[in-house]
Structures are given as structure tokens and as C-alpha cells.
Amino acid sequence: METLISWAIDVALALLVVSLAWRALASTDLFKAIVLFIAFGLVLTLVWVRLNATDVALAEAAIGAGVTGALLLAAYAKLRATSPDAIVDRAGGISGIGAISLLILILLVAAALGYAVWTLPSDYTGLGKEVAANLDQSGVSNPVTAVLLNFRGYDTLLEIMVLLLALLGAWSLGITIPRPEAAPGLVLDTLSRLLVPLLILVAAYLLWVGAHAPGGAFQAGAVLAAAGVLMLLSGRELPAALATWPLRLALVLGPATFLMLAVITLILEGRVLKLSPEWAGRLILIIETTATISIGVTLTALFMGAPPGEEDR
Amino acid sequence: MTTSDYLSVALLTTGGLFFLAGTFGLLRFPDVFTRLHALTKADNVGLGLTVAGLALQVDSWAVAGKLLLIWLLALLAGATVSYLIAQGALRLGIRPWKR
Structure with a gap:
């Protein structure tokens, strides 16, 4: 049943x-x-x-x-x-010929994917065993975090870079998002006053819990961005003093820390992002904390559109 | 099955009925305001009964507290979003439905 x-x-x-x-x-x-x-x-x-x-x-x-x-x-x-x-x-x-060639392309991709799945060895169990065997070397006890930040840290490094590149692309287009015409009103304002502190707390919790349970920098950063978007929607703006270098510092903090660590490990350990077991836990926490801040600020900045201060050009 | 299990079944079933009624209202009611009315019944009462039914099944107070917090957050978000949608509809010039 x-x-x-x-x-x-x-x-x-x-x-x-x-x-x-x-x-x-x-x-x-x-x-x-x-x-x-x-x-x-x-x-x-x-x-x-x-x-x-x-x-x-x-x-x-x-x-x-x-x-x-x-x-x-x-x-x-x-x-x-x-x-x-x-x-x-x-x-x-799209026109007839365009539609047909698109259909053929999609069918070819689907066939290739299907073939790849079909030819997988039936007794293949994935890399789960290797991850579990090396988990105590990784500095964390959540296997997903171990893979993302330690065993395949360079994937995550590239993902964070992609996010920064996306923002640079949006900024170079100079798109401004129209502000809501009417004042947001008391209800939305109250909601954001109640929720923003809670969202920041949840982001910190997700960041911390990522070491031994589901959670981590991207989830925490997205929750932080939700707080940012909510504040923008309820009519708050980034103070002009923060819109210059502090904003840019927050944007590159995560990518720069990650990149610096990659260079340092390359020099000291001889391999990019090879974290020595006794330091791994602390290093992962540093990477994730800075990445959370940068991801949250980057996603909020994407929602803002053009870089603040240049909206009236 | 123990008493709390029967109580859970009763609460979850009633919660499910509220969700069903709310969904019917969302699909069948004539305008945006009455649909919001139907939707908040599902969100507030339906989710509340579901959370109460699930809270009887958990082992620790911490988990029950988290469930309660989810319900309170849904109440807060639901009330605010309903208000914003209704206000937006009024601003667009949509008049409440009259028989």
C-alpha cells in the first residue's frame, strides 16, 4: 500500500x-x-x-x-x-524550416542523452562510496558540502565567478528597473520589518548547518537576497555612502577569497584548492561565509539592475 | 493506532478538505477578491490543521516549534500578499463583484 x-x-x-x-x-x-x-x-x-x-x-x-x-x-x-x-x-x-531543424536538433540531443544513460554500466553505484570513505578528511560531515567545497571546490569557484559575470553583464547593459509608482504602504513595510531580521537569521543558520546537514552558501545567499529584494520592494534604497566601494567590496569578497585560497593552495600544497585535513573545516567556513555575503549582494544587485548612482544616465 | 494517531488523521483530513474547498473557490469564484477570500481559507485554516496534525506525530518540541513557525510565517505572508493583490486590483480599477 x-x-x-x-x-x-x-x-x-x-x-x-x-x-x-x-x-x-x-x-x-x-x-x-x-x-x-x-x-x-x-x-x-x-x-x-x-x-x-x-x-x-x-x-x-x-x-x-x-x-x-x-x-x-x-x-x-x-x-x-x-x-x-x-x-x-x-x-x-519560428517558421516551418526553423521549427523542423530545431525539432531535429532537440531529438538528436535527446537521443544522445538517452544513449549515454543506456550505456551506463548496470552495477555502477556512483562516487558515493569514495566520498563516504574520505569524508573524515574533508573537514565537514555533510557529504554534499564536502564535494562542493573540498573534493570539487573548483566547480563551486567557477559557479561563483559565473554569478559575478552575470551581474557585470547586467550592469554593462545599463538596464534600470522601473520603481513602483505608488508608495508601498504600511502593510508591506511592516512585513519587511518583521521578515528581514528573520531572513538574515535563517541565512546564518543555513550557512552554519551546511557543515553537517543540508544547507550552504548558495541557499544562505539566496535567502539573504530575498531579504534584499523585500527591502527594495518596500521602497528602501541603498544609502549613497554604501553604493560606491562598500558595494563592490561585498560583491567581490567571496570570489576574491576563493580565488586567493586557490592560488595559496597551488603554491603551498601543489594542487588547486587541496585543503589539508586539519585546516579544511575552518577554510570551508571562511569560503562559505564570504561566498554567502557575495551571493546575497550579487543577486540583490541583479534585481536592482543598473549600478546604483548611475540610474539617471 | 493510538489516540494521537486518530487525532492526527482527523486533523489532516479536515485540513485537506479546507485545501480542496480553497482550490475550488480559487477556480470557481467570480472575481479576484472572492478568490483571495477562498485562498486564505486554505492557507490559514488548512495549513494550520495540517501543522497541528503533523505536530502530534513529532518526537521533540523543537520540531513542533519549527512546524508552528512555518504556519505563522505562512499566515504573515498570506495576509500581506492578499492585501497587496487586492490593493493592486483596486488600483487597476477592478470593482468587487456584485450579484
């Missing part, structure tokens, strides 16, 4: 996720597509929970559905203000 129920839940989730994805893509109304995309992200979170991947579920909920949803809605507001035609005229689409 229990297996039947969990099987039914899995099938329902799988169908829901595919149908939401399809409807988000096929919707001619851009606003509807964004809302469907956020719903898609939330259902995908449940899928990750069903797969026992709580770390990924947290990241998907916070970044995939939450922050990305806020960014898409901000971009929608900008589009509606500047080019109202762009948000309704999506029916044009």
Missing part, C-alpha cells in the same frame, strides 16, 4: 512537472509564462525532496523558483514599461 501511494505521488509529480514546463513554454501571455515557471520550480523542489536530494531542493526553491522568479517579474515590469508590444506578440514564433 505504502509503495503504491509513493508511486502514485511520484507519477503525479512527474506529469505535473512536465505539463507545467510545457505550458510555461507554450503560453503566449508572458506574465502567465513567468507564473507557470515559478510553479514549475516549486514542483521541481518537491521532486528533489522525493529523490532525497534536500540540498538541491533547498537551492531550487530559493534560487530556481524564488530569486529567478523575482528577477523575471522585474524584467517583465521593465518590458511592459518600455516595449509593451514585446509582451503580447509571442505568437509569431
Whole structure:
């Protein structure tokens, strides 16, 4: 009975996720597509929970559905203000030949992926055993954090760099997000006063708990960004004194610390980001703390659009 | 099954009914204001009953406290978002539905 129920839940989730994805893509109304995309992200979170991947579920909920949803809605507001035609005229689409070549391309990619999965050795158990065997060398007891910050630290280093590059791209486009026309009012203001301290506390908790349970820099940074977005929405602005070098320092703090550590380990240990076991725990905490600050500030800055102080150009 | 298990089943089922009713209201009610009304019933009472049912099943007070906190946060967010949506709708000139 229990297996039947969990099987039914899995099938329902799988169908829901595919149908939401399809409807988000096929919707001619851009606003509807964004809302469907956020719903898609939330259902995908449940899928990750069903797969026992709580770390990924947290990241998907916070970044995939939450922050990305806020960014898409901000971009929608900008589009509606500047080019109202762009948000309704999506029916044009691609011509016949374009559609067919796209279909062939997608089928080829799907076939290649299917082949790759098909040819996996059936007794292959993944790298879980190797991770578990070396976990006590990593400085943390959560295997996901051990992989992300120690065994494959350079992946995470590159991810953080990508985030910074995304912000530089947005800044060079000089896009300004229109401010809400009306004053935010007492209700939103009260909500942000209540929630922002709590969000900062939750971010700190997620950062700390990442050492031995699901959590970590990206999840904590996304929660921090949620606090930032909420403050922006309720009409608060970045003080001019902080908008110059303090903002830029907060943006590069994480990437710079990570990069510096990579160079130091290359010189001292002979390998990029090879953390010696007795220092690993502390080093990971330093990387994650600085990364959390930078991720939170970067995501908030993405929501702001143009660099503060240059909005009136 | 113990008494608290039966109580949990009763609470969770009632919570599920509130969610079902709220979803029907969201789909069937005539305008944005009445739909918000239906939705908050699911969010507030449905989630509250679900949390109460789950809290009876946990082993420690800490977990029960976390569940309660989730409900309070959902109440806070739900009330605020409903207000903002309703105010936005009024500003767009949508008049409340009348029979």
C-alpha cells in the first residue's frame, strides 16, 4: 500500500512537472509564462525532496523558483514599461524550416542523452562510496558540502565567478528597473520589518548547518537576497555612502577569497584548492561565509539592475 | 493506532478538505477578491490543521516549534500578499463583484 501511494505521488509529480514546463513554454501571455515557471520550480523542489536530494531542493526553491522568479517579474515590469508590444506578440514564433531543424536538433540531443544513460554500466553505484570513505578528511560531515567545497571546490569557484559575470553583464547593459509608482504602504513595510531580521537569521543558520546537514552558501545567499529584494520592494534604497566601494567590496569578497585560497593552495600544497585535513573545516567556513555575503549582494544587485548612482544616465 | 494517531488523521483530513474547498473557490469564484477570500481559507485554516496534525506525530518540541513557525510565517505572508493583490486590483480599477 505504502509503495503504491509513493508511486502514485511520484507519477503525479512527474506529469505535473512536465505539463507545467510545457505550458510555461507554450503560453503566449508572458506574465502567465513567468507564473507557470515559478510553479514549475516549486514542483521541481518537491521532486528533489522525493529523490532525497534536500540540498538541491533547498537551492531550487530559493534560487530556481524564488530569486529567478523575482528577477523575471522585474524584467517583465521593465518590458511592459518600455516595449509593451514585446509582451503580447509571442505568437509569431519560428517558421516551418526553423521549427523542423530545431525539432531535429532537440531529438538528436535527446537521443544522445538517452544513449549515454543506456550505456551506463548496470552495477555502477556512483562516487558515493569514495566520498563516504574520505569524508573524515574533508573537514565537514555533510557529504554534499564536502564535494562542493573540498573534493570539487573548483566547480563551486567557477559557479561563483559565473554569478559575478552575470551581474557585470547586467550592469554593462545599463538596464534600470522601473520603481513602483505608488508608495508601498504600511502593510508591506511592516512585513519587511518583521521578515528581514528573520531572513538574515535563517541565512546564518543555513550557512552554519551546511557543515553537517543540508544547507550552504548558495541557499544562505539566496535567502539573504530575498531579504534584499523585500527591502527594495518596500521602497528602501541603498544609502549613497554604501553604493560606491562598500558595494563592490561585498560583491567581490567571496570570489576574491576563493580565488586567493586557490592560488595559496597551488603554491603551498601543489594542487588547486587541496585543503589539508586539519585546516579544511575552518577554510570551508571562511569560503562559505564570504561566498554567502557575495551571493546575497550579487543577486540583490541583479534585481536592482543598473549600478546604483548611475540610474539617471 | 493510538489516540494521537486518530487525532492526527482527523486533523489532516479536515485540513485537506479546507485545501480542496480553497482550490475550488480559487477556480470557481467570480472575481479576484472572492478568490483571495477562498485562498486564505486554505492557507490559514488548512495549513494550520495540517501543522497541528503533523505536530502530534513529532518526537521533540523543537520540531513542533519549527512546524508552528512555518504556519505563522505562512499566515504573515498570506495576509500581506492578499492585501497587496487586492490593493493592486483596486488600483487597476477592478470593482468587487456584485450579484
